[in-house]
Amino acid sequence: MADYDVHEIEAKWQRVWDDAGAALVGEPDPTKPKSYVVAMWPYPSGTLHMGHVLVYTVGDVLTRFRKRQGMEVLHPIGFDSFGLPAENAAIREGGHPRDIVERNIETITQSMRRMGWAFDWSRLISAHQPTYYVWDQWLFLQLYEAGLIYRKGSPVKWCPQDQVVLANEQVHDGRCEYCGAEVEAKNLEQWFVRQTAYAQELLDGLDELDWAEKIKTMQRNWIGRSEGAEIQFRIDELEDDVAVFTTRPDTLYGATFFVVAPEHPLVETLSERSPNGEEIRAYVRRAAAKRGEERMAAEEKTGVFTGFFATNPVTEARIPIWVADYVLMDYGTGAIMAVPAHDDRDREFAETFDLPIVPVIDEDGKLIDSAQFTGLPFEDAKKAIVAWLAERGRAKETISYRLRDWGFSRQRYWGSPIPIVYCDTCGTVPVPYEDLPVLLPLDLEDFRPRGVAPLAAHESFMNVDCPQCGARAKREPETMDTFIDSSWYFLRYTDPKNADMPWRQELADYWNPVDQYIGGIDHTTMHMIYARVVIKALADLGHIGFREPFRAFFTNGWVNLGGTKMSKSKGNVIGPEQLLDEYGADVSRLNILHLGPATEDMEWTDEGVEGMLRFTRRLWRIVNEVAASSSRDTPPVNELSRKAHQTIAKVTDDLGRRQSFHTAISAVIELLNELSRAGASDPAARFAAETAVSLIQPYAPHIAEELWVALGHEKLWEAPWPVADEPQLTRDTFELVVQVNGKVRDRFEVDAGLSEEELVARATASEKVQTHLDGATVRRTIVVPRKLVNFVVG
Template sequence: MASYDHKKIEKKWQKEWEKSEIYKTPDEQKSKDNFYALVEFPYPSGNLHTGHWYAFSVPDIFTRKKRMEGKNVLFPIGFDAFGLPAENAAIQRGLSPKKWTYENMDYMRKQIKSIGASFDWSREVITADPEYYKWTQWIFLKFFEKGLAYQAETPVNWCPKDKTVLANEQVVGGHCERCGTEVIQKNMKQWLLKITDYAEKLLEGLEKLNWKDEIKEAQRNWIGKSEGAEIEFEIKDNKSKIKIFTTRPDTLFGATYMVLAPEHPFIENHKSQVTNYKEVEKYINQAKKKTQLQRQKEEKEKTGIELKSIKAINPANNEEISVWVADYVFSGYGTGAIMAVPAHDERDFGFAKKFKLPVKHVIAWESGSKREREERRDGGCAVIFDHQKQKYAFGKTPEGILDLFGGGVGNEDLTRGIKREIEEESGLHDFVSEELLDEALVHYFNYKKKVPRLARATCLLLVLGSDKLGKIAQEDHEDYKILWLDPEEAISYWEERNKDSDYTHWIRFLKRGVNWLVMAGIDTTNKLYPEPTVHTGKGILVNSGKFDGMDSENAKWKIIKFVSGKKAIQYRLRDWVVSRQRYWGAPIPIIHCTKDGAAAAPEKDLPVLLPEIKDYKPYDDGKSPLAKAGKWLKVKCPKCGGEAERETDTLDTFVDSSWYFLRYCDPINKKEFASSAKMKTWMPVDLYSGGAEHTTMHLLYSRFWFKAMFDLGLIPKELGDEPYKERRNRGIILGPDGQKMSKSKGNVVDPDEYVAKFGADTVRMYLAFIGPYNEVGSYPWNPQAILGIRRFLDRVWKIASPRSSTLGVFEDSTPSVLPRGDSARLLNKTINKVGDDIEEFHFNTAISALMMLLNEMEKAGVSSENFSVFLKLLAPFAPHLAEELWSKLGNKNSIHFELWPEYNPKLIEETTFELIVQINGKVRDKFEVPADILEAEATHLTLEREKVKLALENKKPRRIIFIPKRLISLVL
């Protein structure tokens, strides 16, 4: 047999597969269960890149195995053909977007077929075809009829260069991801879909899905459900009220200021009462220039301005609090106003520190181990810092116990009492600044008085102006020596002695104190601890009036009632903006009439076709290029018959891709988007493989779209309201330099170059071998590793070359039974391993198993029968080579419809294992023993080992522990 000519073999079989329509899938096949495997269809950019190969060729391994398992597999392909790049390219090249797109598709079809993927091209779907977007428009109108689609003025991200609205995800670092132009925020009339009406259903649906936790968690976080309360704050000397939403009503007594979003209507409505309105207006105008993503990104660098002369009244304690405007609060979330509790929220704390606003602790966290007969003794302590020494002060007793200075304060003013205790114990008194740092409910054992105690412990943060000492008035049990230490010295001391958590509160107090001082630039020698600077969790209420002593959860709902608030649920999810101010998209089938408003285009007129126009450039004011299509634009109102105009915005491409999987079931149906019978045949999708970047956009949008269709009766009830049984995300392929591929970096890998040099099967297997496919990761392209895969396929070809009258390096010239001994065991283990790994998308380890089997075949020889088994295992990975060698074995039918090999369960069981010998917990020996060895025999063999005898030193083990198939432990 000649050398392995991948070009000839791959061309031959691709032509044969296409001619015989081997992968064309009937809706039903006798005695076969249907299986629907889906990959995200590509955008016709004009050239197939490495990402496409990774997206298509690797899941193809899984679908090929499913076919060999006897499934009737639907594995369709199409093109997500609308979109801005086509329009931009058309403007640059003087072509129509349609011509550019369809020429690209013609070229990409050839490229995709070169992969050798088993796609059913007879079901191809193209979203830009009128027969497809007719049904996109039809479904949109059904949503419109039910109020799920509506038009409203809304703030949007606007790209001044592309002159279109961008989704948040299309804005990177404040710039358009496509052209790099700085994005601005502006209000525009847009079409939206009420995805927020489905927030709860989208969350509930996740509970039923057998998806990876990280995918479900990403969608939960994106939807962002928050349960809390709406509470109204009265405005002093004003009849107005400002409503806030909070998830922490238990912290209401700690609200020391309020913050409004720059867009909040209260500001405009009460500008005459704001004495610094000019400055406020300037701040608001600056905020409007930022996108929401920019505002989120800049959140660490807090900005804001007070509404001078405006005061809100905290409804819990009737205290006046200041009102601020800050761009870290958004009008689209909650009510656009927040109560700020800096003692228990990191963001509020940062803002309060910057603008020197009050911090009030109202939640004490619990620390220590509860003991019987605890004695209650409230008190306080302090983290004391000398900024000249850059050291912290601690007290050390004669017994060597290290303390924070402080003590019981009784009914005395808390701050005054703690400072008095410190001066009496240490003499330190020259404090130039003080902060209430933290509060905790502490269970501890007082080693000086030998009693268990429960204390509400308040901790101050004190900075010394000098270390001069005042009068010391220590009690009998107090004989302190001042130690000036770095914080780590004290923390290490406490952590070593923290058996019963008696020092947990001091460790936490100290870390928080260090963080405050580092953030303030006072402590210049230490670094921030990962410890939160403020307590954001639950605990026991303090400084909260009649609610003191209650735990957070119980107090939460009682406080809501106390201030006449009401329970509420909010979602981070916003309604989906589907308008795009560009030409190349599905026209929105709406007609605008001055008398009747927005009306649905008559169903008989669908599809509303994209008109041919000469100028695709959008208007500067945000109008779509379709506004230039005068003849197309002017229509009669379907309601009154008067003069009207068509909607000129087009639909977001995510709308097109929200239902394409349904059209694959019935792609040429002219009467319905898909028949009920065809949907019942194939839906829901059994496995959907795609990119992790689509988890919170396409994947969420299509789930919403399907659920809405289900509720409208457009989806058979038997199918339920979830479109995908299983979703698996893939990683990304990086350039050889380990960075994301980019033309500007010169690290783009052209797969066509590697296919020409090494073959499609080599590239397929390399991509499958590069790393676990179902784990989101990044894998650099390695030219050396691809050579290793090619060498493996060369060896497969070589072992199949004739050496005698038979094909391959065989044991004999006739088909034999499975090989005996180790070879038989390895073959059966490989069948088991490869099958299981393909199911789990662990293609890399499956290939490793095939390589090990090939090594054994090269050493021991292999029969025709067992080489056939090997080819079946190889077929999903290298379909062209496997088909060629299968044919050379004299088989007439395709290997890809052969049955997947079965293994003998008895032959995959291990007959021996390595017994580990431990003596007093240390490994002293290892040796092979039969897998079914009993404890008595294992003990006997172990005690006879020379290494064991030496380690025992003539001592008899007190105890012997035997763990079957693992170890034997001897305890002296």
């Protein structure tokens, strides 16, 4: 028997597969069912870690399994090479982001190839290449023309001393982290995707998707639908109406005051006319400088009375208008009717400022002190009160979503430039399609983030002629969020080299939706929402013929070390390189999937890897023994052949329906154990060995291929997936369990063909059973065919 030289064998088969183009997919073969398997593309910010090993091994196992089941499988890879992780790596390590990213891509690609992951390398894409991001810009223009991208002022934290935008983390106690100056709020014009337009469809679409309930729940929470009503309150002094959003119109009679957010447009008018206008303005400034978390963490509610009153539309009572930062401008209407008796936050505020608290619902959930609505159950009252107000034009039923529009412009360098030119005469002008791409200049000296877009300092980039009037104009210096890149990359994989258009629709429509998407749970509420939004928008624009990107989503757990997720920023990374050097790809792949359920978080340990090493060595030894000595005759039906067929059924089900990757490995180990006990002389030994090798191939493709040849075959990667022989799954005898009062008292083999009466007779005949039946009356006998007989006595 030849030695098991891992490195030589693995390198050999990787060469063979490369030469054979085993992972490449050309024009689709319409006679085969298709399967599109995509594992989330990585940030090339460093090297691979065990989390990557998990994600891509899951994808590879499914790919190899589905191919052998006769499907046409597309399994591509690319790099999410724009954005902060790459840029920060460049800043940390020195050098240009592009150089760092391209070096990392080179390194990671080498590791990926060593792992034996069967990607279609001919379709490799990277977000930072102009051939990719030109289509980000195309996408931008498409959505911009459709009104799905817009620009609006959005409040940011601004340091007046340093003249920069501050991230929330850079604000401490309302002061700039660097210079200590008091932080101000400033409206910064930013670009948004109008994703709220799809809020309801995003919610409804979840029902159709094969995603874990946990993931759907996270998206539902994030979208945050609330049914309620918009109610108009009159402000007599201003001769104006102000709308509030409430989910509890039934409590309207208990509304004792009125609160607007500090950012509410009404506040400016109020502070101009109010005697304590200065106090209001000071409060608004302080609130604006506070971070969201600071607002929340505040021990006591704060606010200022404006001196104005709003009229409750049902009671005609005049209730005081306050400005308070516990009301948020970007939810509902930015104004609320406060019902301190039935809302914890309103009560807290009322207690702090000594405002009246009027209960309007009793313990039975019925309305009290609510005029003609008194006595109604509160659910009915919601409808009744809104209906009454609607007749008078003072309210309407509405739905609010927590989901916000997606602000995607970044004051950073390493991203796709936004294809917009600002002209003094023409205003905001989109760059014409024929002028794309707007190339990101690579000769920028200083690209570190300072709160202003670094590109603004690049003269030759910034100064352009207006595409409309030809006058001197300025480019948009901000770049796109990297989530734009990742919102459509799975479309580009289907037509990666197309220079004329982002994809041919027939190709994108053929492969999509992605049949199996694989990735971490951390992308659930950002990337997985953005991609769904972009796909819906592209469908509305007629560029694709489907509305959901990911039909099924396999959520892999995190690989932890010392209790926290492995990541470069935490410095607790263990990469596959040392495992590859020591054990090779097959063992590394088996190990990561045998650690536990791939959907659960797992603690990295390198102890278990020894178990998989032993397994591959035993497989090598036993299969070689069988290959050398066992008969090639058609195997008989015996215990071992039955075990082999059961294992085929189990592994097929685990890889197909259940996606339970660790139990499939266990099943093959069981088969090997049984083969080992039976020995090479068993007449079914060769069949059992072939089955074990064939079933483990998706996990350990290199050793499987080598052993397949030893067994006298070739090209296992193309061999049809084995099919279990149904008759051998059911045995002609079974172990009958005999219970007395539900406790097992005996068990023995019986013929499977026995009738219920015969089973009872055999059970009764058992001596062990008799000792427990002794003297008692059998009141009932339960027979479960092919399983057990249970005597109920007493």
